[in-house]
Amino acid sequence: MSLVTIRPSACPACAAAPAAEAQADHAEQPDARLLLSVPAVHCGGCIATIERDLADMAGVNSARLNLTLKRLSVDAKPGIGAQDIIARLAKLGYEAHEMDAGIISMTATEKQGRDLLMRVGVSGFAMMNVMLLSVAVWAGAEGPTRDLFHLISALIAIPTVAFAGQPFFRNAWQAARAGRMDMDGPISIAILLTLIISIYESLLSGAHAYFEAVVMLIFFLLVGRYLDFRARAVARSAAQELSALEVPRATRLSEGAEREVSVADLAVGDVVLVRPGGRVPVDGVVLSGQSELDRALLTGETLPVFASEGHVVSAGEVNLTGPLQVRVTAAGKDSSLHRMADLVATAESARMRYTTIAERAAAAYAPSIPILAFAAFVVWMYISGGDLRLSLNIAVASLIITCPCALGLAVPAVVTSASGKLFRKGLLIKDGTALERLAEVDTVVFDKTGTLTMGTPEPTNLGAHPPQALQVALTLAEGSSHPLSQALARALRAQAVVPVGMDAISEIAGYGMEGTWQGQRVRLGRADWVGAEPSDTTAAYLSIGGAIHPFTFADQLRAGAAEVVAALQAQGKSVRLISGDVPAAVQDLAARVGITDWQAGALPAEKAAQVSELQAAGHKVLMVGDGLNDTVALSVAHVSISPASAMDAARAASDMVLLGRDLRPVADAVRMSGTAMQRIRENLWQSGIYNAIFVPIALFGFATPLWAAFVMSLSSISVTLNALRLK
Amino acid sequence: MEVLAILIPVSLFLGLLGLGAFLWTLRKGMYDDPEGDSQRILDPRYDDKPKPVPPEDDPR
Numbered sequence: 001m002s003l004v005t006i007r008p009s010a011c012p013a014c015a016a017a018p019a020a021e022a023q024a025d026h027a028e029q030p031d032a033r034l035l036l037s038v039p040a041v042h043c044g045g046c047i048a049t050i051e052r053d054l055a056d057m058a059g060v061n062s063a064r065l066n067l068t069l070k071r072l073s074v075d076a077k078p079g080i081g082a083q084d085i086i087a088r089l090a091k092l093g094y095e096a097h098e099m100d101a102g103i104i105s106m107t108a109t110e111k112q113g114r115d116l117l118m119r120v121g122v123s124g125f126a127m128m129n130v131m132l133l134s135v136a137v138w139a140g141a142e143g144p145t146r147d148l149f150h151l152i153s154a155l156i157a158i159p160t161v162a163f164a165g166q167p168f169f170r171n172a173w174q175a176a177r178a179g180r181m182d183m184d185g186p187i188s189i190a191i192l193l194t195l196i197i198s199i200y201e202s203l204l205s206g207a208h209a210y211f212e213a214v215v216m217l218i219f220f221l222l223v224g225r226y227l228d229f230r231a232r233a234v235a236r237s238a239a240q241e242l243s244a245l246e247v248p249r250a251t252r253l254s255e256g257a258e259r260e261v262s263v264a265d266l267a268v269g270d271v272v273l274v275r276p277g278g279r280v281p282v283d284g285v286v287l288s289g290q291s292e293l294d295r296a297l298l299t300g301e302t303l304p305v306f307a308s309e310g311h312v313v314s315a316g317e318v319n320l321t322g323p324l325q326v327r328v329t330a331a332g333k334d335s336s337l338h339r340m341a342d343l344v345a346t347a348e349s350a351r352m353r354y355t356t357i358a359e360r361a362a363a364a365y366a367p368s369i370p371i372l373a374f375a376a377f378v379v380w381m382y383i384s385g386g387d388l389r390l391s392l393n394i395a396v397a398s399l400i401i402t403c404p405c406a407l408g409l410a411v412p413a414v415v416t417s418a419s420g421k422l423f424r425k426g427l428l429i430k431d432g433t434a435l436e437r438l439a440e441v442d443t444v445v446f447d448k449t450g451t452l453t454m455g456t457p458e459p460t461n462l463g464a465h466p467p468q469a470l471q472v473a474l475t476l477a478e479g480s481s482h483p484l485s486q487a488l489a490r491a492l493r494a495q496a497v498v499p500v501g502m503d504a505i506s507e508i509a510g511y512g513m514e515g516t517w518q519g520q521r522v523r524l525g526r527a528d529w530v531g532a533e534p535s536d537t538t539a540a541y542l543s544i545g546g547a548i549h550p551f552t553f554a555d556q557l558r559a560g561a562a563e564v565v566a567a568l569q570a571q572g573k574s575v576r577l578i579s580g581d582v583p584a585a586v587q588d589l590a591a592r593v594g595i596t597d598w599q600a601g602a603l604p605a606e607k608a609a610q611v612s613e614l615q616a617a618g619h620k621v622l623m624v625g626d627g628l629n630d631t632v633a634l635s636v637a638h639v640s641i642s643p644a645s646a647m648d649a650a651r652a653a654s655d656m657v658l659l660g661r662d663l664r665p666v667a668d669a670v671r672m673s674g675t676a677m678q679r680i681r682e683n684l685w686q687s688g689i690y691n692a693i694f695v696p697i698a699l700f701g702f703a704t705p706l707w708a709a710f711v712m713s714l715s716s717i718s719v720t721l722n723a724l725r726l727k
Numbered sequence: 728m729e730v731l732a733i734l735i736p737v738s739l740f741l742g743l744l745g746l747g748a749f750l751w752t753l754r755k756g757m758y759d760d761p762e763g764d765s766q767r768i769l770d771p772r773y774d775d776k777p778k779p780v781p782p783e784d785d786p787r
Contacts, residue, residue: 048772117753121753125749129739
């Protein structure tokens with residue numbers, strides 16, 4: 001049903017002019033429909049919690065959560081924006097993103113899915129009715145009764161083929177015009193030829209008509225198409241989710257005034273303001289201000305880096321403590337981010353050329369169908385001495401029996417079953433061929449920060465400090481939004497430490513916190529500023545008077561990290577760790593998760609180069625990473641996975657996304673991809689064996705419509721059951 | 728065999744009826760969220776009375 005007919009028209013006259021209505025609708029839209037992606041929903045409880053809470057929210061008319069697509073649609077009054085809903089959901093503990101750009105293409109996708117489903121339904125009902133009549137014929141109806149039944153079958157089959165067969169005819173026509181031969185070509189020939197011969201036979205009151213076989217063929221093939229479509233629709237909605245994320249914006253300073261502009265509009269020489277907590281939008285040089293920069297997503301370093309006047313900053317770094325004014329040195333196409341995106345695009349187009357097992361099977365099999373039928377026709381013309389009707393009948397019987405009903409289901413049924421199971425475990429497959437590529441993997445490369453670890457620091461030596469130092473540290477740490485301070489404050493609060501009274505607490509941007517306690521100056525911050533000897537682990541230093549208390553931090557291990565490494569090694573994969581962080585931190589983590597093969601201090605380009613090198617040496621690499629520095633490596637790798645917390649670019653470049661915090665589904669996915677491929681191969685063999693048995697029967701002229709129907713349903717059902725066997 | 732003259736139209740009519748019902752459910756968007764619908768049946772919120780349907784609040 002189209003959009004126009006359901007929507008209440010603003011003015012009845014407009015109904016005749018959809019374009020005008022769309023405009024009017026835009027101008028005086030009474031209520032807004034917001035669409036949000038909520039990746040963390042997974043059960044009925046989530047539906048009830050979210051819908052109930054939003055129903056109570058002022059200004060929200062109704063909210064409905066689609067669990068299949070993990071998408072929330074909210075009907076809200078004009079004053080309510082997506083940000084309000086996102087804030088509300090955050091309070092409930094669900095992360096949400098607004099989806100905007102995707103809306104139009106999403107309805108197109110849904111329309112396509114509904115269209116396919118409608119054809120499945122029509123051919124299904126036609127199949128049932130034709131079969132009812134055919135069973136009577138097989139049971140022994142003869143003479144005028146049989147002819148009548150055949151003619152009624154024809155009346156049902158002709159419109160069904162005309163409507164439900166369209167996807168095949170369209171594809172075949174496009175392929176034929178482009179000079180290619182795909183699976184739809186032989187399918188269309190078989191459908192049309194069988195239909196025509198069957199009509200001809202019924203009119204001449206012949207014994208055999210293949211109406212039920214034609215309709216059944218269309219039905220099973222459409223089911224395969226629909227499964228395939230659903231798998232790709234889920235993947236596409238994931239891709240939309242990524243592209244629909246925030247438009248990069250920057251604050252430009254011109255003549256003292258601040259203006260929000262799109263990053264695309266920035267030019268070299270512009271000055272932009274980067275607030276604490278904001279991401280640096282462009283490459284540039286710091287003009288004024290001092291702060292610390294979190295470069296973890298760009299380089300994998302966990303330690304924040306100090307930045308002040310004259311320091312070079314890169315797009316993608318996060319400003320932590322003080323505001324910075326940055327003069328743009330490279331924007332748009334020249335920026336380091338954009339260059340990385342170009343590398344990714346190049347690598348991805350290389351990956352596009354991957355041919356799947358289904359395509360290989362179809363390419364090998366497709367030409368043999370018409371050739372076999374034609375050969376049968378010629379040979380029988382010779383044997384029968386020019387009996388056209390007999391020869392055509394045998395050719396049609398072999399056409400309909402060779403037609404790859406089960407082949408059309410063999411791959412989509414397994415892929416749908418496998419991706420459904422993985423989705424329930426928290427792994428979203430974005431790319432249709434990813435499962436197949438994953439099955440070939442023999443080497444797994446992990447990134448450290450944000451992948452094996454959570455990317456959030458945890459204090460490690462709280463026990464080594466006197467209680468008073470802890471109290472002072474808590475008081476100072478609570479005043480800052482620096483990640484180390486926040487982690488320290490959180491850990492101390494959890495230990496029930498209470499803050500002390502303190503005067504003149506202030507944050508010195510880029511250095512740390514300062515205050516006066518019991519008449520002496522206390523500082524918490526960088527080593528050189530506090531007056532301490534810097535160590536090579538992540539640390540914050542507390543000075544009370546002259547005494548120094550170093551608080552060391554370590555990155556928290558992601559749940560299941562050690563298990564996933566052990567499981568992958570048990571499956572015989574070699575596991576590597578390549579990080580941009582300092583050697584001490586990487587070595588420590590490698591020991592904790594049980595990886596012996598590690599490398600530290602790798603630049604983004606080196607990561608990608610290492611992955612390419614491994615692949616050049618004949619290995620198939622699975623890359624698991626989350627940062628901007630992993631992006632190129634992710635797209636170069638044979639197949640890639642990134643956690644949901646990863647940078648947008650990294651998620652966009654990877655084939656699968658881990659929705660939960662746990663890493664364990666990665667090992668499940670590797671294992672399941674192997675089993676899935678095995679099932680696909682079994683399925684292809686199964687349909688091959690059916691053909692090997694029944695094609696000779698057809699060629700010798702023994703096949704009847706009953707045989708064709710029997711073979712077709714038996715092979716399709718056994719292939720589907722085999723797919724469901726997947727554990 | 729005269730009974731066929733009644734039975735065949737009846738079976739065709741029933742078939743079309745089923746097809747019509749299927750197309751109706753399809754248009755009403757009942758296959759848009761199979762996962763969610765299987766969970767919603769356990770939701771006690773509308774056990775006593777059905778969810779009030781806002782006028783014209785037809786998804787798409």
